[in-house]
Amino acid sequence: MRQIWDFHGGIHPPENKHQSTRQAIKNAGIPQYLFLPLSQHIGQPAVPVVEIGQRVRKGEMVAEAIGPVSVPVHAPTSGTVIAIEDHQVPHPSGLTDSCIVIETDGLDEWTELTPCEDYEELSSSDILHRVRQAGIAGLGGAGFPTAIKLHPPRNDKVNALILNAAECEPYITADDMLMRERASEVIGGLEIMASILQPEECLIGIEDNKPEAIAALREAARETQIEVVVIPTKYPSGGEKQLIRILTGLEVPQGHIPADIGVMCQNVGTSAAVYRAIRYGEPLISRITTVTGDAVAHPGNFDTLIGTRMSHLLTQAGFNADKASRVLMGGPMMGFALLSTDIPIVKTTNCLLAATDLEFPQPQPEQPCIRCGMCAEACPAELLPQQLFWFAKAQEFEKAEMYNLFDCIECGACSYVCPSSIPLVQYYRYSKNQVRTTKLEQEKSDKARERFEFRQSRLQREQEEKEAKRKARAEAAAKAQAARAAEAEAAVDPKKAAVAEAVKRAQAKREQASAPLADLTELESNVQKAKDKLAKVEASLQQAEADQSDMTDKLRNAVAKNRDRLEFAEKALADARKQSSDSDNTGTNTPPQDTEQLQRSIKRQEDKVATLKNAIEEALKSDPDRAAQLQPSLDKSLAKLAELKSALGTNSSDQSENNTPAPDPEQLQVQVDKARDKLLMMQGMLDEARQESPSDDAKVTKLTRAVEKNQERLTAAEKALTDAQQQATPVAPKISAEELETLRTNIDKARDKLSMMQGMLDEAQTESPEDEAKIAKLTRAVEKNLERVNAAETAYQEAGGEIRDPVSQS
Missing domain, CATH: 3.40.50.11540 (NADH-ubiquinone oxidoreductase 51kDa subunit)
Structure with a gap:
């Protein structure tokens, strides 16, 4: 039995x-x-x-x-x-x-x-x-x-x-x-x-x-x-x-x-x-x-x-x-x-x-506890009901929890035997609810504190980055001012100043002679833009007059201004065409565009592109809408830069091909690295937007387009780098032993970071497999760190180092 x-x-x-x-x-x-x-x-x-x-x-x-x-x-x-x-x-x-x-x-x-x-x-x-x-x-x-x-x-x-x-x-x-x-x-x-x-x-x-x-x-x-x-x-x-x-x-x-x-x-x-x-x-x-x-x-x-x-x-x-x-x-x-x-x-x-009143009479009024101990004798969970009652009544819920409050099964045996008619179970239920509420509020407070600390660290990091850029600009301005001061000191000699002045006048004449032909295409584009703008404003004026809008007077002034701009642009184009015709009749063999002038234009356009890129990077951190507004300007500037470079190639086509400088692979590698970093940053912002504000479709869409554009730029930069590397003559790397050891250290650091992220991913997959967002984020982090390890190994190998255990083979 x-x-x-x-x-x-x-x-x-x-x-x-x-x-x-x-x-x-x-x-x-x-x-x-x-x-x-x-x-x-x-x-x-x-x-x-x-x-x-x-x-x-x-x-x-x-x-x-x-x-x-x-x-x-x-x-x-x-x-x-x-x-x-x-x-x-x-x-x-x-x-x-x-x-x-x-x-x-x-x-x-x-x-x-x-x-x-x-x-x-x-x-x-x-x-x-x-x-x-x-x-x-x-x-x-x-x-x-x-x-x-x-x-x-x-x-x-x-x-x-x-x-x-x-x-x-x-x-x-x-x-x-x-x-x-x-x-x-x-x-x-x-x-x-x-x-x-x-x-x-x-x-x-x-x-x-x-x-x-x-x-x-x-x-x-x-x-x-x-x-x-x-x-x-x-x-x-x-x-x-x-x-x-x-x-x-x-x-x-x-x-x-x-x-x-x-x-x-x-x-x-x-x-x-x-x-x-x-x-x-x-x-x-x-x-x-x-x-x-x-x-x-x-x-x-x-x-x-x-x-x-x-x-x-x-x-x-x-x-x-x-x-x-x-x-x-x-x-x-x-x-x-x-x-x-x-x-x-x-x-x-x-x-x-x-139940009827006879069957279940109304409970007697609660009396003071007489410390008889009958509740403890009846408790099947072997608790101290009397002690828990005192803690609950005194609002000392932490002490009640220490006395195993949550082991109470709320069977009511203690209340049944209590001679003082104390509703003990009701006190325990109230205490349990208060403890749960306190813990829930504490969890919410901890999450809010973590979000605040993360935001503070992000703002501090952004401030440090802005300060570093400001210092870099200040140093560049100081260097430029020092260069101008050196030029001013060199110009003290009257003969040197006279020669410099004569060179400037000659350069100005050459620019004046070649400007009409060089700017003819741009002037035609300006005329067309002025026509389009005038047509758009006139259409707006007609709509406002039909609607009897308050904007009618303002639009009329805008129409007048745009007509003046169109007349100015057409006059400039006519003068340029006339000057071009005169130069052809006099038999002057004017080149399509002066090479030096094109190089200066390319330099100015490159500075403009760099300025726009920096502005977009700053805006992406705080104002994605502003970044989206600046993107068309950057695309136009890039297109203009490509036209200038194409014109420079056409102008120098009659020269010897051996005089054309080959693309610098090192500069192209820097551009590839910048494009990759920019793409990773945009992907991180897109992931953050999808997790924190998935309902903001406009923001997610803009960031998605930005990721796609940066992917295209990275692909173009990598192709240019590959073409330059194929054209370049292999040169033995000139690198010291210390620099080679530094590259090896970079590999070790990247591998350590990759190992840490892989461990975090394995732990998340084991302990919280249902948290798909966390696992996806860690997976992307592992992939990014793997790319960095491969890049570090590639740099080490190109510098002459030998890797016996590359990550790409493991």
């Missing part, structure tokens, strides 16, 4: 179970309306997948699970979805929650199901998937998703699978009647769960005050390895940790779960639901609910559709509102009073207790 252990404390309140076990389970029928809360379980609420006006059939999914700890919701019968709105749900505070409202049609038409005659044909993953899709959560009161509970951590081997059939709470007989009438379903569900967990033993713990249920279970389990263990009746032997202690002698450590010691508990109602989900493909759409108390004429147990209003169920049992002092959901020890009976039955509703 199996050894039975005992647990500390416990009480023996009047059972009052015989009132509701006199007749078989009855069907509660189909009400006119069903209210299905989206959150009937622990975890994230389900999300509706139906629309208002849509017809649904019995067993059809109406809300799907979101996240791992969640279960879907199904239609308990056929009908039409008439609303998705907030409605009062079972809660001690009378809170509301989002509900799907179905108007039933009475047809009770099933949707298509997927039954399975032999569960052994299914794999464990298939069974878990069907259990999750059936919307099964713990029916014993906690509401934890069953599929999650049946998939314990990989290191937690379940040695004992226990079915909780104690049902120790007074008045409640839902599990008792289920075992009497549907024992085969209970045993079948336990066998299915055992096939997943492969435990060493399967036990059913049941109190000795249920002889009919004991006999039914033993008959159903006769040809199985399941052992039905009868335990003494004592409240709260149905508590999970207390039942484990009774059957195995093991105690669940503080802060741990039963799976950590190789034990798992399930409720008998949950077991029957698992059986019907696998065998018949039925989702959890109904449950057995006890309706009892002196205020009902026909107490009993009802097979009730989820979402049925409690008022409908009470009416089925002959509820007398005049006699009832209050209605409880749950038993007298752990239940709570309902503010209204117009709320739905949910998956965790096991009892409705309609």
Whole structure:
């Protein structure tokens, strides 16, 4: 015979179970309306997948699970979805929650199901998937998703699978009647769960005050390895940790779960639901609910559709509102009073207790604690209820938490035995809520502080970068001023000054002679731009005159100004063409454009491009819109620079090809590095915008275009570098041993950084695989650091170094 252990404390309140076990389970029928809360379980609420006006059939999914700890919701019968709105749900505070409202049609038409005659044909993953899709959560009161509970951590081997059939709470007989009438379903569900967990033993713990249920279970389990263990009746032997202690002698450590010691508990109602989900493909759409108390004429147990209003169920049992002092959901020890009976039955509703004043008299006024110690003797969790009460009353919640406040199972045994009528459980619930609220606020505060510190560091970094650029500009200006001063000192000699003046005059004449031809194309472009601008302003003026807008006078002035500009541009073009014609008639062989002048123009245009690039870089850090506005100017300047360089090549085509300088690979490499850094910076800003402000489509679009443009520039720079390297004559690197060692050090640093980022990525994939954003960000960081390692190795090899273990080969 199996050894039975005992647990500390416990009480023996009047059972009052015989009132509701006199007749078989009855069907509660189909009400006119069903209210299905989206959150009937622990975890994230389900999300509706139906629309208002849509017809649904019995067993059809109406809300799907979101996240791992969640279960879907199904239609308990056929009908039409008439609303998705907030409605009062079972809660001690009378809170509301989002509900799907179905108007039933009475047809009770099933949707298509997927039954399975032999569960052994299914794999464990298939069974878990069907259990999750059936919307099964713990029916014993906690509401934890069953599929999650049946998939314990990989290191937690379940040695004992226990079915909780104690049902120790007074008045409640839902599990008792289920075992009497549907024992085969209970045993079948336990066998299915055992096939997943492969435990060493399967036990059913049941109190000795249920002889009919004991006999039914033993008959159903006769040809199985399941052992039905009868335990003494004592409240709260149905508590999970207390039942484990009774059957195995093991105690669940503080802060741990039963799976950590190789034990798992399930409720008998949950077991029957698992059986019907696998065998018949039925989702959890109904449950057995006890309706009892002196205020009902026909107490009993009802097979009730989820979402049925409690008022409908009470009416089925002959509820007398005049006699009832209050209605409880749950038993007298752990239940709570309902503010209204117009709320739905949910998956965790096991009892409705309609009590009279004689049955449940009003509680006596709270008296001072007399320190009798009876609460400590009755506590099944072996806590110090009196000490916890003092801490709760003094608002010393941290001390209460230190005294294991959260180990309290809120069974109510301490309140039951207290001679001073102190509602101890209410004090503990309040303290727990305050501790949770404080921790939540602390977490929010920590996140806000981290964001603030990150912002401060970013602003400091940007300020340091601006200061460094300012110092660089100041140094460049100082050098330019020193050069001008040197030129001024050199010009003191009158002869040198006269010669310099003559050179300037000659240069001016040459520029004047060649300017018309050089600027002819630009003048034609200016004329066309002036015409386009004038046409645009005239169109705006006509629209304003038609609309009688206040902008009419302003637009008229703009039209006049643009006409003057057009006349000026046309006159300049005519003069240039006339000068060009005169030079042709006089036989002057004017070159297409002076080479020196083109070089100066190219230099000015390059300075302009550099200025625009710096402005865009600064704007991208603080004002992406401004950066987008400057980008067209930069594109035009780049195009102009390309035209000037092309003109320079045409002008010098008659010279010897040997005189044309080859592109400098080192300068091109610098341009490639700058383009790559710019691309990485833009990609980082795009990733940050997608994570922090995904709803800002305009910002994300602008940054996406910027990334694409910078990718094109990087590709062009890399191609130019490759062409220059192919044309250049290989030259032996001139580099010292110290510089070579510096390059080797750069490789080591880059590899260390790559190793660190790879470790962070591996840790994230192991500890938080569901955080896809973090893993994607770390993956990009690993790729960027790998590129830097390869670049450092390439530089080392080009300098003459030899790498025996390159990262690209590993």
